[in-house]
Amino acid sequence: MAVTIKDVAKQAGVSPATVSRVIADNPRISSKTKQKVREVMEELGYFPNFQARNLVAKKSQTLGIVMENSATLAFQNPFFPEVLRGISTRAHGSQYGLYLSTGATQEEIHREVVEMAQGKRVDGIILLYSKIGDPVMEYLGQCGLPFSVVGRPYKDPETVSYVDNDNINNAKETVEYLIGLGHRHIAFVGGATDFVVSLDRMEGYRQALDQHDIPFVEAYAVNQELMQGKEREAIRQLMALDVPPTAIVTHDDMVAYEVIGYLEDLQIRVPEDISIIGFNNHAISKHLKPPLSTVDISIYELGLHAAELVLEKITDESVPPKQVVVSSRLIERGSCRRL
Amino acid sequence: MAVTIKDVAKQAGVSPATVSRVIADNPRISSKTKQKVREVMEELGYFPNFQARNLVAKKSQTLGIVMENSATLAFQNPFFPEVLRGISTRAHGSQYGLYLSTGATQEEIHREVVEMAQGKRVDGIILLYSKIGDPVMEYLGQCGLPFSVVGRPYKDPETVSYVDNDNINNAKETVEYLIGLGHRHIAFVGGATDFVVSLDRMEGYRQALDQHDIPFVEAYAVNQELMQGKEREAIRQLMALDVPPTAIVTHDDMVAYEVIGYLEDLQIRVPEDISIIGFNNHAISKHLKPPLSTVDISIYELGLHAAELVLEKITDESVPPKQVVVSSRLIERGSCRRL
């Protein structure tokens, strides 16, 4: 059996209550007693039982991390480890542990979150994505548990603490960068349209076109739903248009790599024949040929702030919801050319 | 306050013990009572408190994941999310949760592991790396907590449950593949030499050379310690040798990308002037130009088995240590050419 507070108490000739106070470094305990108890703890190899401690303290010193695991997408993308690194760093600084959701479907995730919250497994939750009509976000909003979101909530964003990039502006500036290079026929390959980030980037794309009096061409705007897994065919069709685009903005570097591959198969060269720009600045993007121009979104910072936001809420429930915008920057490399 | 077992008991007109038994689906409870209790649970929105339940059950239904976080390396590498996906899938299947270590230094990690184990925070641990003289592994071996390792332990491997690739053979076959293409001057860019996987791959490299009567050239074998962060310079020196290599094996795809970049700066083309092969088959490697030949090590499977192994140990402490070898395969793409 593991050594408990009672064993220490007996050995040190004090009461369990005193041992408990020594652990908490209660100032009302004499330093002699503290020292004695600490020696015994050392000697017996005592370690506090978290379950017991958390049960009475009504907290867990743990943050729940909820991610989209469906289709293994979140895991494939380097976004996840990097945001986790940010969260981990901040959580560790406040002695918080990390508990990961493992569910694959939306239902499983939802159930897990309810269990985490109701079962008092975690003191707060970080939601790593924001999608439209998400029951998980809905539940979090109601249940009262502190939480933060990476990404702007679709509904009532001002009522929740979240961290995000200015995705609309990012996309806008990205498109304007291409316009500045002389492009007028710019396509956009977006992500799943139930994610807010996808909507925002599409919105920025449209805004940029609008402001520069470039008509929005339906066929230039592609997204995951439209492609239905047939990315190759979608790109083929895009390039087979009467007026094919001279530049493509993709919502993620990984997608950019794929698109570049499809284009090559069509004997279309980047950047000679077409310019490509990505998003998220993966670690390998600079090693590509041509090196991929992209938008760095400071993923690590997103994680850091997400953790900071929940931790704030946990420390003081009454703190009003807070929104943090993390800066992004366009990184020019070799995948776009001036027309 | 959250609703407890007592509230349910009162409302249902039974004792708390009965409610507890209904939760556990104890067969000795009449189905009428069960139904009634379940209705009340539903009605009141009851959820069991994990802390309390775990305290008495002396288990946590949680697996601890311990990773190397130093220098942010583990996080950058796609290995981590993929192995986590495997673990997550298996753990979820057995209703186990995942608890992540957050420490950055070896000392912090060690302390965390001791806390996880002694504090009964987790029922078992998966160690995501194997290095020489690792105090964490040492501790795990002694403390009696079920654990498994991704990677062969350096000391007494037969006494611990681990999953690994046959790294020696992988490297050997990789080198032999290059020999088969007519290469005789083959360099090896390895990882940190305190990781067992690095040693193994180096060993396989030497074995292949030996068996084909190719002398081992000291200057051809580079590793992380030797380079000391000056990878570019190391590659320059390598190529400036009197007899420069005609092929380079790198211990990870990410390293291969970098090396390719440095080579290009030296006006050395891949695969025309030199062949390159990587390890671990990152998702983007196929999109590179040239597409990177590499060794796929079934990372997802590694995670799956690692979880399986701890879970086995947790279910039955007496089960003997088990070793699983996960298959790997060389993927020929465009980065190597026949001499």
Added chain:
DNA sequence: CTGAAAGCGCTTACAG
């Protein structure tokens, strides 16, 4: 400055 007692929310022999 320290201890006895109650209690956190649950489970599980022990009775009946």
Added chain:
DNA sequence: CTGAAAGCGCTTACAG
């Protein structure tokens, strides 16, 4: 088939 009681390992008013 069900309940009363003890207990998991800790913390924290309440006394003194």
